[in-house]
Amino acid sequence: MALTRLTLRDFRNHAATRLEDTRGFNVLVGENGAGKTNVLEAISLLAPGKGLRRAAAAEMAGRSGDGSFAVTAEMEHGDVALATATTPAAPNSRSVRINGAAGPATRLADWLSVTWLTPAMDRLFAESPGDRRRFLDRLVLALRPDHARTATRYETALRERNRLLADPADPDPAWLDALEAQLAENGAALADARRALVADLAREIATQPEAPFARPALAYASETPADPDALRRSLREGRRRDRAAGRTLTGPHRDDLAVTLAAKNAPAADCSTGEQKAMLIAIVLAHAALTSAERPRLLLLDEIAAHLDPVRRAALYERLAASGAQVWMTGTELAPFAEIESQAAVWKVADGIVERV
Numbered sequence: 001m002a003l004t005r006l007t008l009r010d011f012r013n014h015a016a017t018r019l020e021d022t023r024g025f026n027v028l029v030g031e032n033g034a035g036k037t038n039v040l041e042a043i044s045l046l047a048p049g050k051g052l053r054r055a056a057a058a059e060m061a062g063r064s065g066d067g068s069f070a071v072t073a074e075m076e077h078g079d080v081a082l083a084t085a086t087t088p089a090a091p092n093s094r095s096v097r098i099n100g101a102a103g104p105a106t107r108l109a110d111w112l113s114v115t116w117l118t119p120a121m122d123r124l125f126a127e128s129p130g131d132r133r134r135f136l137d138r139l140v141l142a143l144r145p146d147h148a149r150t151a152t153r154y155e156t157a158l159r160e161r162n163r164l165l166a167d168p169a170d171p172d173p174a175w176l177d178a179l180e181a182q183l184a185e186n187g188a189a190l191a192d193a194r195r196a197l198v199a200d201l202a203r204e205i206a207t208q209p210e211a212p213f214a215r216p217a218l219a220y221a222s223e224t225p226a227d228p229d230a231l232r233r234s235l236r237e238g239r240r241r242d243r244a245a246g247r248t249l250t251g252p253h254r255d256d257l258a259v260t261l262a263a264k265n266a267p268a269a270d271c272s273t274g275e276q277k278a279m280l281i282a283i284v285l286a287h288a289a290l291t292s293a294e295r296p297r298l299l300l301l302d303e304i305a306a307h308l309d310p311v312r313r314a315a316l317y318e319r320l321a322a323s324g325a326q327v328w329m330t331g332t333e334l335a336p337f338a339e340i341e342s343q344a345a346v347w348k349v350a351d352g353i354v355e356r357v
């Protein structure tokens with residue numbers, strides 16, 4: 001399955017962009033600020049969640065348009081059309097239509113799987129655990145659409161518990177009990193889904209060749225009890241401590257994705273930029289292998305060739321070709337894509353206009 005046509009209307013600097021025959025490799029080439037990443041961002045909106053830049057809808061609407069935008073994707077096999085749009089009346093909302101019918105964004109994951117790597121993620125291993133949790137949740141979400149609901153319920157209960165704990169008045173114990181029951185049920189499920197994904201990814205990565213890519217060793221670093229009853233007990237016992245801290249100190253919102261470079265036994269954060277990028281690529285490729293081939297698997301790789309030497313770049317293209325994923329890559333020059341140019345659709349992007357080369 002593949003996405004075969006993409007249209008953007010009034011999306012950032014793309015007034016009316018249409019890309020046809022997009023199966024396989026797609027390479028977007030253009031100067032800085034031309035609108036290449038904007039195309040990837042538009043595609044990322046076809047995944048549940050906030051998209052590649054986590055931007056508000058109003059920010060993405062083209063400045064020369066009427067404040068609304070639309071992104072439509074067509075897939076082979078019938079007339080599946082996904083559109084996401086925002087209107088001036090509701091500037092920060094997105095509406096999603098699948099086959100013409102309005103539906104929740106979480107249903108998008110039933111139709112296609114979209115993952116991405118951007119230059120902003122080059123520091124993922126070195127930066128805050130929150131970014132890594134978000135990355136992990138996004139990968140879980142692409143495989144298990146119900147993960148979004150679990151995460152939302154958990155976050156809502158967590159915010160409310162933190163609010164109660166920060167209140168100078170003594171919190172109502174029955175209300176705390178109810179919130180902790182919610183936190184325990186959804187928190188254990190959240191941690192469990194992440195743990196299971198990390199184990200699946202690690203198994204998949206072990207089947208990938210070691211060279212020339214850095215093979216990452218993954219672990220879910222967690223003190224969250226796997227059993228909901230144990231998590232609930234731990235929350236209840238931690239009330240006094242959490243009240244003093246002003247926030248909840250137990251649960252999957254404190255967990256982390258621990259990554260090391262297997263060959264050197266070095267924490268990923270201490271590795272070179274190229275090595276870190278290679279590890280991220282290994283994770284994303286493993287994820288694509290876990291995703292059902294019945295749905296289009298889209299990999300958005302923004303400026304991916306930038307930090308890779310020619311040997312790694314060639315290996316990357318080989319693995320991408322073998323992955324069966326539909327790949328979108330960007331660059332300011334065509335030269336780094338020479339090895340795959342013959343199999344790729346090359347798109348020239350200039351000032352929000354996209355043309356097939």
Ligand SMILES: Nc1ncnc2c1ncn2[C@@H]1O[C@H](COP(=O)(O)OP(=O)(O)OP(=O)(O)O)[C@@H](O)[C@H]1O
Nearest residue numbers: 012013032033034035036037038059060061062063
């Ligand atoms: N809401 C908007 N309306 C119109 N134009 C916008 C909007 N948001 C961003 N832009 C424009 O989009 C352009 C940036 O596009 P994009 O980030 O896709 O560039 P790029 O081709 O990926 O460049 P680089 O190679 O530097 O990463 C800028 O010119 C910016 O002014």
